Amino acid sequence: MRRIRIELPHHLRTLAGVDSTVEVEVGDPPTPDAVLDALEGRYPMLRGTIRDHSTRERRAYLRYFAEGRDISHDPSDRPLPTSVAEGREAFIVMGAISGG
Amino acid sequence: MSRVRLLVGTRKGAFIITSDGSRRSWSIDGPHFGGWEAMHLQGSPANPDRIWAAVFTDWHGQVIQRSDDGGRKWTPVGSDFAYASDPGDHKWYDGTPRTWEFKRVWHLAPTADDPDTLLAGVADAALFRSSDGGESWSELPGLRTHSTGEEWQPGAAGLCLHTILVDPRDARRMYVAISAAGVLRTEDGGGSWELATRGLSSEHIPNPEATVGHCIHKMAMHPSRPDTLFMQKHWDVCRSDDRGENWKEVSGNLPSDFGFPIVVHPHEPETIYVIPIQSDSERFPPGGQLGVYRSRTGGDEWEALTRGLPREDCFVNILRDSMAVDRLDPAGVYFGTTGGQLFASPNDGDDWHVVADNLPKIYSVEAQTLP
Numbered sequence: 001m002r003r004i005r006i007e008l009p010h011h012l013r014t015l016a017g018v019d020s021t022v023e024v025e026v027g028d029p030p031t032p033d034a035v036l037d038a039l040e041g042r043y044p045m046l047r048g049t050i051r052d053h054s055t056r057e058r059r060a061y062l063r064y065f066a067e068g069r070d071i072s073h074d075p076s077d078r079p080l081p082t083s084v085a086e087g088r089e090a091f092i093v094m095g096a097i098s099g100g
Numbered sequence: 101m102s103r104v105r106l107l108v109g110t111r112k113g114a115f116i117i118t119s120d121g122s123r124r125s126w127s128i129d130g131p132h133f134g135g136w137e138a139m140h141l142q143g144s145p146a147n148p149d150r151i152w153a154a155v156f157t158d159w160h161g162q163v164i165q166r167s168d169d170g171g172r173k174w175t176p177v178g179s180d181f182a183y184a185s186d187p188g189d190h191k192w193y194d195g196t197p198r199t200w201e202f203k204r205v206w207h208l209a210p211t212a213d214d215p216d217t218l219l220a221g222v223a224d225a226a227l228f229r230s231s232d233g234g235e236s237w238s239e240l241p242g243l244r245t246h247s248t249g250e251e252w253q254p255g256a257a258g259l260c261l262h263t264i265l266v267d268p269r270d271a272r273r274m275y276v277a278i279s280a281a282g283v284l285r286t287e288d289g290g291g292s293w294e295l296a297t298r299g300l301s302s303e304h305i306p307n308p309e310a311t312v313g314h315c316i317h318k319m320a321m322h323p324s325r326p327d328t329l330f331m332q333k334h335w336d337v338c339r340s341d342d343r344g345e346n347w348k349e350v351s352g353n354l355p356s357d358f359g360f361p362i363v364v365h366p367h368e369p370e371t372i373y374v375i376p377i378q379s380d381s382e383r384f385p386p387g388g389q390l391g392v393y394r395s396r397t398g399g400d401e402w403e404a405l406t407r408g409l410p411r412e413d414c415f416v417n418i419l420r421d422s423m424a425v426d427r428l429d430p431a432g433v434y435f436g437t438t439g440g441q442l443f444a445s446p447n448d449g450d451d452w453h454v455v456a457d458n459l460p461k462i463y464s465v466e467a468q469t470l471p
Contacts, residue, residue, distance in 0.1 A: 049161055
């Protein structure tokens with residue numbers, strides 16, 4: 001099992017009642033799909049807020065970052081970079097920037 | 101002494117605002133869910149301390165929150181609003197087919213006698229029910245799959261189901277209003293629906309007397325006379341005295357019959373309130389003068405209620421769910437503006453004062469009357 005750190009945007013931290021990086025355990029190799037499945041399993045209130053309830057596709061205004069790279073458009077079953085898999089860096093869920 | 105609790109949904113969160121029965125001094129608690137769009141909050145008539153809030157962001161979609169202590173603490177509950185069948189197509193603004201897609205909850209309607217059951221009107225137009233306090237939701241698909249559904253087109257705010265009225269004599273009879281499809285009525289608890297638009301006329305659609313396509317902004321009913329329905333339409337204030345079978349215009353001497361909310365006095369079933377807006381293109385009070393209009397004759401004859409309201413340089417709008425009445429005597433009347441002002445009248449609308457002056461854009465106001 002791998003222990004993955006996840007950084008969530010403000011509204012999701014509030015919704016889940018967490019105030020720092022979240023950790024989940026997933027099988028090897030960890031992928032965005034597996035990480036998010038584990039996250040939603042631990043925090044059911046996040047279901048539908050990162051991925052669509054039915055299609056499981058990433059919500060349009062959210063991005064996934066790893067190792068300083070936008071991996072939003074990579075296949076969601078592609079293994080995460082080693083630094084994220086080894087827990088040295090976080091898998092980041094980030095809201096696209098917008099004002100108003 | 102009775103108390104009043106206002107449930108205020110805004111562009112950037114929800115506010116719980118309370119007063120004693122005098123309704124002169126108010127306490128503001130919030131924002132709850134800061135940064136989320138709080139479309140609508142509503143309490144259970146069976147347990148007023150149980151309150152639901154429909155909150156949304158473009159980033160994270162729909163979340164339903166529930167409080168069991170009058171709005172102090174909140175818990176996220178179910179937010180999966182899945183259509184019960186192949187969603188099919190409605191019409192887009194340009195008349196081309198557009199696949200039905202859940203966007204957000206517009207309106208919550210808890211049932212009168214069961215604190216675990218409530219209805220939700222959503223965009224794209226559909227009706228959902230929860231029987232477990234909001235933990236899970238099931239569509240009543242007979243509405244969305246109505247034979248005219250493929251002809252329904254969105255209004256400026258989308259294809260939203262924003263009004264749910266339940267006949268207090270028989271909960272199987274319900275009315276919903278959809279912008280810009282019309283009014284539909286069910287007699288069997290939502291299994292089947294029929295359009296209830298005869299008599300409506302809308303000059304902005306190709307056939308003004310068409311059965312489908314009327315942009316209903318809000319409807320209201322007094323529980324003691326559930327055969328009578330009142331409506332603020334895109335243009336025109338209308339009433340029906342036969343459960344929506346036939347409608348007639350009662351705009352009378354209003355300075356403009358364009359507007360959004362309409363409410364009925366809690367103790368006088370022929371007393372109704374609207375807030376005229378200059379036009380659908382401008383969407384501010386006529387001449388920049390904000391005024392509530394009251395009819396004590398169920399329409400046609402209207403009087404301006406302006407004491408305490410801004411009568412110059414006022415260019416806000418008042419959205420469809422942003423007006424409410426309490427059940428005290430004299431009645432409290434409340435409304436919120438797109439400029440973030442919340443106004444209250446403790447005496448049937450005769451006099452007004454500011455409850456809050458700088459809230460975010462107000463989407464909805466509900467009033468709970470508490471012991």
